[in-house]
Amino acid sequence: MSQSTWVQKREGNADHVVYLDKKARELDLLLSGEKTMIIRGAAGKKVPLGGRVKEGDVLYFVETGADQEISFSAVVKHVIETDRMNEAMSTAFVSRHQDRLRLAPHQIKRWAGKKFLCVIEVHPLEAIEPFRYRREQNMDDWIIAGDIESVKI
Numbered sequence: 001m002s003q004s005t006w007v008q009k010r011e012g013n014a015d016h017v018v019y020l021d022k023k024a025r026e027l028d029l030l031l032s033g034e035k036t037m038i039i040r041g042a043a044g045k046k047v048p049l050g051g052r053v054k055e056g057d058v059l060y061f062v063e064t065g066a067d068q069e070i071s072f073s074a075v076v077k078h079v080i081e082t083d084r085m086n087e088a089m090s091t092a093f094v095s096r097h098q099d100r101l102r103l104a105p106h107q108i109k110r111w112a113g114k115k116f117l118c119v120i121e122v123h124p125l126e127a128i129e130p131f132r133y134r135r136e137q138n139m140d141d142w143i144i145a146g147d148i149e150s151v152k153i
Contacts, residue, residue, distance in 0.1 A: 012056075013054070013056045013057045013058070014052070014053070014054075014057050014058075014144055014145070014146050014147075015057065015058050015059075015060060015145045015146065015147055015148035016053060016057060016058070016059050016060065016142060016143065016144055016145060017060050017062060017070070017133060017142070017143040017145055017148075017151065018038065018059045018060065018061050018062070018141070018142055018143075019061075019062055019063070019064050019141040019142065020038075020061050020062070020063050020064065021063075021064055021104070021107060022063040022064050022065050022066065023064075023104070023106070024103070024104035024106070024107050025104075026038075026063075027061060027063055027072070029102050030061070030072075030074070030122070030125050031072070031125055033124060034102055035100065035101065035102040036100045036121055036122060037097060037100040037101045037119045037120060037121045037122070038059075038101075038119070038120045038122065039094070039097070039101055039103070039107075039111050039117060039118070039119050039120075040117070040118045040120075040141075040142060041090075041110075041111045041114030041115075041116060041117045041118070042114060042115065042116045042117075043114050043115055044115070044116075046116065047081045047082070047116045047118060048116060048117070048118050048142075049081075049118050049142060049144075051081065052144055053076060053079055053118070053120060053144075054076065054079060055076050055077065055078060055079065056075060056076060057075070057076045058073055058074070058075055058076075058148070059073060059074050059075075059076060059120075059122060060072075060073045060128075060133075060145075060148055061073065061074070061125070062133075064141075067132075068132050068133060068135060069130050069131070069132050070128070070130065070131055070132070070133060071127060071128060071130040072125045072126065072127055072128060073125070073126055073128050074122040074123055074124065074125045074126065075122065075123045076120055076121070076122060076123075077121040077122055077123050078120075078121040079118065079119075079120050079121075080118065080119050081116070081117075081118045082116055082117045082118070083116075084115050084116060085114075085115060085116070085117070086115075087112075087113045090111075090112055090113050090114050090115065090117060091112040091113060093117055094108060094111055094112040094117070095112075097119050100119075100121065101119065131152050131153070132152070132153040133145075133148075133151040133152055133153060134151050134152075134153055
């Protein structure tokens with residue numbers, strides 16, 4: 001895998017910091033190509049990420065419990081956001097995408113049954129020059145940075 005030291009900005013696209021579940025080996029599965037999709041969900045009244053992630057955006061990955069260092073990125077290939085679903089519909093949606101999500105049992109329990117779901121298909125991950133970022137008070141597992149330079153330390 002070649003290592004990039006920069007990512008060319010694309011007009012109208014955003015950068016995102018995405019937390020991956022270390023226990024579920026999400027980063028390893030993405031790197032091996034076994035996993036090609038990421039999921040987010042919401043039990044409330046609106047779609048997670050609210051249409052703010054789109055094809056061509058760049059995702060920068062950090063593992064949960066890690067030292068806030070980012071070493072890999074990927075470009076968003078495709079996004080599917082659901083309308084409001086009941087529990088059965090939500091569970092079926094997760095099952096339908098499980099071959100690309102490769103969710104661990106605890107992740108299926110977390111996401112299946114949510115009223116709204118969003119799956120994001122990514123191009124293969126690319127190694128980048130590692131950098132650290134400012135998390136500040138944001139406790140979300142997905143940070144829309146706009147421009148990654150704005151959160152770099």
